Every structure is written in C-alpha cells, then in structure tokens.
Amino acid sequence: MTRTSPTHRGAIGAHASPTHRRTFRTSAFPTHRRALGAACLAAALAVLAASPAPADTPSAHRDRGSLVLVGGGLKDDNAQVYGEIVRRAGGPGRARIGILTAASIPAAQDPDADDPERCSNSECNGAYYADLFRRYGADDAEWIPVDLDHLANADSDEVVARINSMSGFFFGGGDQYRYVTSLLHGERHTDSKVLAAIRAKLAAGAVVAGSSAGAQIASGPDMLTGGDSYPALRDGSRPGYFEDPSVLGYLPGGGFGFLRSGLLDxxxxxxxxxxxxxxxxxxxxxxxxxxxxxNTALIVDAPGSRREHLTVLGTQGVGLLRLSGAHAGVGPAGWHLHGARYDYLTTGDTYTPRTGEVTTPGKEPLAPSPTVPVPANTDVFYSPHNSRGTPYSLRGTARALAASTQRTATATTYESGPRFTVTLSEPRRFRALSADGTTAETLLGLRLDIDAG
Structure with missing residues (x-):
C-alpha cells in the first residue's frame, strides 16, 4: 500500500509548474477515500509495534510539547509517522486529535463536494485524516470546523472548548496562506482564539503535527510562499504571495511561529x-x-526553548543547510553563495540547534570506493522544464561524491542565462555514514558553493 495523503488543489506547499511535474507532485484524491484494508492496516501496525520509537529527550522537554513536521507526500501506510503522532498525543486508546484542514479549498469552492469519492475540500479531507488517525489507534479524532467557509469559528468559544479537550493536532496540506487568512487576524498577525488555544496546548505538552503546507505554517519569520530554484537563484526573493508559482515569495511576518530556529521548506x-x-x-x-x-518527519522536542532537540523519522531525510559561515553576493555573472554547509540527516539522526551537534545512532562511517565515479549532473535542482529530470538530484550527487574517492564534484542547473554551478567538496570534517555498510545515507559537513557563469 503506497497511497499518498489527499491532493489539495491550488497547493502552495506543493506548488506545481504548468509542466510535467504537475502530475508528479500530486496524486489522485478519490483513491484515498477508500478505507485501509484490514490486512494492510494490520501489517502497518505490526511494523509500528516492532519498530522502536525515537528516543525521548529528557522528561523536562515534554512540558513544552512537540512538533511532528512532514515534508509532504505522507503515505497512509506510514505507520512510523502516524504512530509517532498518536504516541505523543497520549498513545493508542488515549490520544484525542484535532484535524485542521483550512489550507484546503472550502466545500463551497469544490465542484465535487457532494461526491465522497471525488471531493477534495477541507471538510472531506478532515474526515479522511480523522478516520486514518482512528485506524492508527487514536481514541478520538475529529475535524475542527475552521476554514474559509467558517471564518467566525476561529474565534468561537465552543470550538475552543473542543480544542481544549484534545491532546494533539494535525494540520493538513494545501495552501498555507489559507491558514494565515483563517487562523490569524489580518495585518495584525495576531492569534485567533482557536490558534491561541492550540498554542497553549503545545506549551502544556501537546503534539502539533502537519504535512506539506501544514508543516510550512509552523514557520517563524519569512515563511516561504512559493518559488522554483532557478528563478530564485537568478532573481532573488520578494515579500508577499504571488500567483506565479515560480516567484520566490515569503511572508516576513511568518506563519504560526512554532519553529523559529531555522527556515522550513x-x-x-x-x-x-x-x-x-x-x-x-x-x-x-x-x-x-x-x-x-x-514521507519523512522532523520531530521537534521543546520547540522554542534552549532545550530544542530535533529527530528525523521516515523513509527519506532532511537536508540541514547552514549559512553561518557563508557569504553571498551578486557579481558580474550573477548571484553567488560561498561556504555554505550541507548535511543530510536520515531516520534516527538528531540535531540540537543551540550547540549545532548532530548524532547518528546506529550508523557507521562508510569507506569510499575508488572505482565509483561521480556521474555528471546537468539538472541539480530538478527543473520543472526538464521532462527527463531526476528528483533528489542534489542529494544524488552528494551521495555519489561520498561513495567515491573524489573530493569535489560539480553539478549545474538545467537552465542557462546564467547557468549556475553547484560545487560540493569534502573538507577534513566531512563524514558519510551508513546503517548497512554499503550505502551513503547520512552526510555531514559537505561544503556547498554556488556560482553563476
């Protein structure tokens, strides 16, 4: 079973360009209306039972709650991630989870609102997630009726009372700007009563989770609203929300500010x-x-405190991009960035923002092979205009470099005018780690430079 969570039309969290990648970035929603098969669900829960949960940080961290932020594409058989949310909300038979899907279009804008097999609006998406969480053991899961059709509910005392009965919350994907317009008060950017109640529950120990736009909305200042990599490198960023999905836009006021130790993408x-x-x-x-x-989560314990501690859980990973020692500018050929650090963390790895420390339990250093060359890469940021492009392109070059005896590798953008070159190099501190002894999984300490030419 490899289905993906509901498609959300007009999503910013999964901004699609009008090219081949539109079908790659989304999935047909009607198939997700079907319930998990009993045998498939049993197998998924067996995986969850057999897999150790990520090690808890000290109990003192729990008084500030935790975040489970997923990079989108959360599959309905991901027992690790769904099970971790349920566990942090109190565990099977105790967890009570509120589902917020205001990032989806409201039912009034969905031509298929009356068709349970085709609908893709906030209410039917909320019902989908609620059913899924109950199947993963939550005692109760219910849709919180706040969306563009129910804006007044964001300041309803009755809805706040329902929030206060919950031990966890899940924000679905779609367009994160709809969360801004439905749960924050306009230009004041102040909390509605419902958001204030969720914030208080988080501070008291609840878990707040989200996928795609539901993760992005956890951002602090300068929340991303859209953009493709090549025009971003060429033209830079602009504050605001733009109908053109290729423009690198951001909201200076940010999202809900649950996570402020770094930008989220x-x-x-x-x-x-x-x-x-x-x-x-x-x-x-x-x-x-x-x-x-x-399909991978970044788990954040004690968000916003000096004890903030992050753990990766899932099938892919999290790129940790650090610019504290980098410098950027615009030269005759275009924009450049020199001295950034690229780490790639995989399941079980942890990061402590205050100290910069990374731990990699269960992984050992990988010895490079002199017979493995680094393949040429002429589309390092997987251009939406390249029908033959490859996802995870930058990561692919980084892992190939780690597996070889080369110390430097270059890759270029598909577009030119200017064409950007990314250079990855291995300083002395670089380490490649593996859980199986053969595959470069976690990467620590690569230097990353970008030059226009």
Whole structure:
C-alpha cells in the first residue's frame, strides 16, 4: 500500500509548474477515500509495534510539547509517522486529535463536494485524516470546523472548548496562506482564539503535527510562499504571495511561529527546492534551513526553548543547510553563495540547534570506493522544464561524491542565462555514514558553493 495523503488543489506547499511535474507532485484524491484494508492496516501496525520509537529527550522537554513536521507526500501506510503522532498525543486508546484542514479549498469552492469519492475540500479531507488517525489507534479524532467557509469559528468559544479537550493536532496540506487568512487576524498577525488555544496546548505538552503546507505554517519569520530554484537563484526573493508559482515569495511576518530556529521548506528533493531555500536564507539573514523530504518527519522536542532537540523519522531525510559561515553576493555573472554547509540527516539522526551537534545512532562511517565515479549532473535542482529530470538530484550527487574517492564534484542547473554551478567538496570534517555498510545515507559537513557563469 503506497497511497499518498489527499491532493489539495491550488497547493502552495506543493506548488506545481504548468509542466510535467504537475502530475508528479500530486496524486489522485478519490483513491484515498477508500478505507485501509484490514490486512494492510494490520501489517502497518505490526511494523509500528516492532519498530522502536525515537528516543525521548529528557522528561523536562515534554512540558513544552512537540512538533511532528512532514515534508509532504505522507503515505497512509506510514505507520512510523502516524504512530509517532498518536504516541505523543497520549498513545493508542488515549490520544484525542484535532484535524485542521483550512489550507484546503472550502466545500463551497469544490465542484465535487457532494461526491465522497471525488471531493477534495477541507471538510472531506478532515474526515479522511480523522478516520486514518482512528485506524492508527487514536481514541478520538475529529475535524475542527475552521476554514474559509467558517471564518467566525476561529474565534468561537465552543470550538475552543473542543480544542481544549484534545491532546494533539494535525494540520493538513494545501495552501498555507489559507491558514494565515483563517487562523490569524489580518495585518495584525495576531492569534485567533482557536490558534491561541492550540498554542497553549503545545506549551502544556501537546503534539502539533502537519504535512506539506501544514508543516510550512509552523514557520517563524519569512515563511516561504512559493518559488522554483532557478528563478530564485537568478532573481532573488520578494515579500508577499504571488500567483506565479515560480516567484520566490515569503511572508516576513511568518506563519504560526512554532519553529523559529531555522527556515522550513517541504517537498524538497522531489521538487528540487534546495536552491530556493538557500537563496531565501541568504536574502533574509537566516543561518539554518530545514529542508524536509516527502514521507519523512522532523520531530521537534521543546520547540522554542534552549532545550530544542530535533529527530528525523521516515523513509527519506532532511537536508540541514547552514549559512553561518557563508557569504553571498551578486557579481558580474550573477548571484553567488560561498561556504555554505550541507548535511543530510536520515531516520534516527538528531540535531540540537543551540550547540549545532548532530548524532547518528546506529550508523557507521562508510569507506569510499575508488572505482565509483561521480556521474555528471546537468539538472541539480530538478527543473520543472526538464521532462527527463531526476528528483533528489542534489542529494544524488552528494551521495555519489561520498561513495567515491573524489573530493569535489560539480553539478549545474538545467537552465542557462546564467547557468549556475553547484560545487560540493569534502573538507577534513566531512563524514558519510551508513546503517548497512554499503550505502551513503547520512552526510555531514559537505561544503556547498554556488556560482553563476
């Protein structure tokens, strides 16, 4: 079973260009209306029972709750991630989870609202997730009726009372700007009563989870609203929300501000978004980017405190892009970035923002092979205009470099005018680690430079 969570029309979290990648980035929603098969669900739960949960941080961390942020594409058989959310909400038979899907279009804008097999609006998506969480053991899961059709509910005392009975919350994908317009008060950017109640529950120990736009909305200042990597590198970033999905846009006021230790990006490897993340970080003065890949969670304990601690859980990984020692500028040929650090963390790896420490339990250093060359890469950020492009392109070159005895590898953008070259190099501190002794999985300490030419 490999189905993906509901498609959300007009999604910013999965901004699609009008080319081949539109079908790659989304999935047909009607198939997700079907319930999990009993045998398939039993197998998924067996995996969950057999898999150890990520090690808890000290109990003192729990008084600030936790975040489970997924890079999109969360499959309905991902027992690790769904099970972790349920566990952090109190465990099977105790967890009570509120589902927020205001990032989806409201039912009034969905021509298929009356068709349970085809609908893709906030209410039917909320019912989908609620059913899924109950099947993964939640005692109760219900849709919180706040969306563009029910804006007044964001300040309803009755809805707040329902929020206060919950132990966990899940924000679905779609367009994160709809969360801004439905749960924050306009230009004041202040909390509605419902958001204030969720924030208080998080501080008291609840779990707040989200996928795609539902993860992106956890951002602090300078939340991404869209953009493709090549035009981002060429043209830079602009504050605001833009109908053109290729424009690198951001909201200076941010999202809900649950996570402030770095910028967030989602669908990173599948959409080649590392370039846009690096440009926005450099433009806005951020030193860290959490570049989340699909079907994979970044778990954040004690968010916003000195004890903040992050753990990766899932099938792909999280790119950790650090610019504290980097410098960027515009030369005669175009924009450049020198001295950034690229780490790629995989399941079980942890990161502590205050100290910069990374741990990699269960993984050992990988010895490179002198017989493995690094393949040429002429589409490092997986251009939406290249029908033969490959997802996870930057990661692919980085892992190939780690597996070889080369110390440097270059890759270029598909577009030219100017064409950008990415150079990855291995300083002395670089390490490649593997759980199976053969595959370069976690990468620590690569230097990343971008030059126009």
């Amino acid at each position: 989602t669908h990173t490897g599948t959409n080649g978004r590392e370039g846009r993340s690096l440009r926005l970080a450099a433009d806005t003065g951020h030193h860290t980017v959490y570049a989340l890949d699909e």
